[in-house]
Amino acid sequence: MGLMQQDDSLPGVSYVMPVLNEVEHVEAAVRSLLAQDYAGEVEVILALGPSIDGTTELIEAMSARDPRIRFLDNPVGSTPAGLNVAIRASxxxxxxxxxxxxxxxxxxxAVAVETLLRTGADNVGGIMLAEGTSAFERAVAFAYGSPVGLGGGSHHVGGEEGPSETAYLGVFQRHRLLEVGLFDEDIKRGQDWELNRRLRQTGGTVWFTPRLTVTYRPRSSLRRLTRQFVATGLWRGELARRFPAQNSVRYFVPPLAVVAMLLGTIAGLVGAITVSLGGAAWPLLGFAVPGLYLLGVIAVALACIPQLGAGAALRLLVVLPCIHIGWGLGFVIGFAKLTRNISYYRGR
Structure with missing residues (x-):
């Protein structure tokens, strides 16, 4: 089915959202959908995982107030399973x-549909603009949108409009999702990259445009942030192992840095032992690797004080290592297949 109707009216849109324990954020997310300046028909389909924080009750109340909101059970609870449940019902x-x-x-x-119609792309995505309210969240938001945080991908820092390897979230032609088999439910994180890989392999186009902006609410605690990035790294390592020829070099920078810091620390400790025994001191140079990294983090934090304020900038001393080391360590574990239960890691 083509995007344009026979009377040239705008195509209808189905918003799909997997939800699990998101009572703090889901209402604002749904309200932004219902407030869209779009003349076509719309529906909102929420795939509800087994939440325990009141999310289900909140969504039930929202659906009772607005018939455009529908909800379905997602007993598996994972993101790809929820997306597939919602897409099939759309x-x-x-x-x-x-x-x-x-x-x-x-x-x-409106911008996304116009871009789909203009380019004929299978999937269109834009910029994830992270915004935080607390000092910790502002530090995380800065890391998301900075090359020193997540590496400077176009969906984080912007760039020229055009074909892309992947896209943040995504605005899809539904029939193409069905043709390639929807999301792979065995991949709990990074399933968007893997789906876009199949879209491109079957002759489709994934398109980036900086005209699309999505406000993203970062994780609000160090524990949640750590879980998120370890899980993301695990699955990126898994995908790099499964599809070695289709991964950008930038994905390997954090794990290589983690390995280098680990080896440097081990060498330094060996040096400390040999010096205490009257032996050679040169292995102490290994401490230079983690030392230089820490100096770099401190320099970034100090430089960001005028922009972020002292509270948020100083929290970068914790946030940046959490992101870099958590992601890199997870990548090493996933790539080396050092865990038998990778399907457990969802990054919630």
Missing amino acids: VFPVVIRVDAHSVLTPDYT
Whole structure:
């Protein structure tokens, strides 16, 4: 089914969102969907995992107030399973993936559909603009949108419009999702990259445009941030092992840095032992590797004080290592297949 109707009206849009224990954020996310400046028909489909924080009750109340909101059970609870449940239940030719931590700008749908129609792309995505309220969240938001944090991918820092390897969230032609078999439910994180890989392999186009902006609410605690990035690294390592020829070199920078710091620390400790026994001191140079990294983190934090304020900038001393080391360590474990239960890691 084509995107344009026979009377040239705008295509209907189905927003799909997997939700699990998101009582803090989901209402704002859904409200941003219902407030879209878009003339076509819309529906909101929420796939509810087994939440224990009141999320289900909140969504039930929201659905009772607005018939455009539907909810379905996602007993598995994972993101790809929830997305597939919602996509199969959708009725419109355009599917817009939404995250419970995301808030869409009012023109997001209109710009996305216009871009789909203009380019003929299978999937369109834009920029994830992280915004925090607490000092910790502001530090995380800075790391998301900076090359010193997540490496400077276009969906974090922007770039020229055009074909892309992957896309943040995604606005899809529904029939193409069905043709390639929807999301792989065995991949709990990074399933968007893997799906876009299949779209491109079957002749489709994934398109990036900086005109699309999604406000993202970062994790609010160090524990949640650590879990998120260890899980993300685990699955990126798993994907790099499964598809070695299709991964950008930048994915290997954090794990190589983690290995270098680990080896440097071991060498330094060996040096400390040999010096105490009257032996050679040169292995102490190994401490230079983690030392230089820590100096770099401190320099970034100090340089960001005018921009972020002292509270948020100093929290970068914890946030940046959490992101870099958590992601890199997870990658090493996933790539080396050192865990038998990788399917457990969802990054919640």
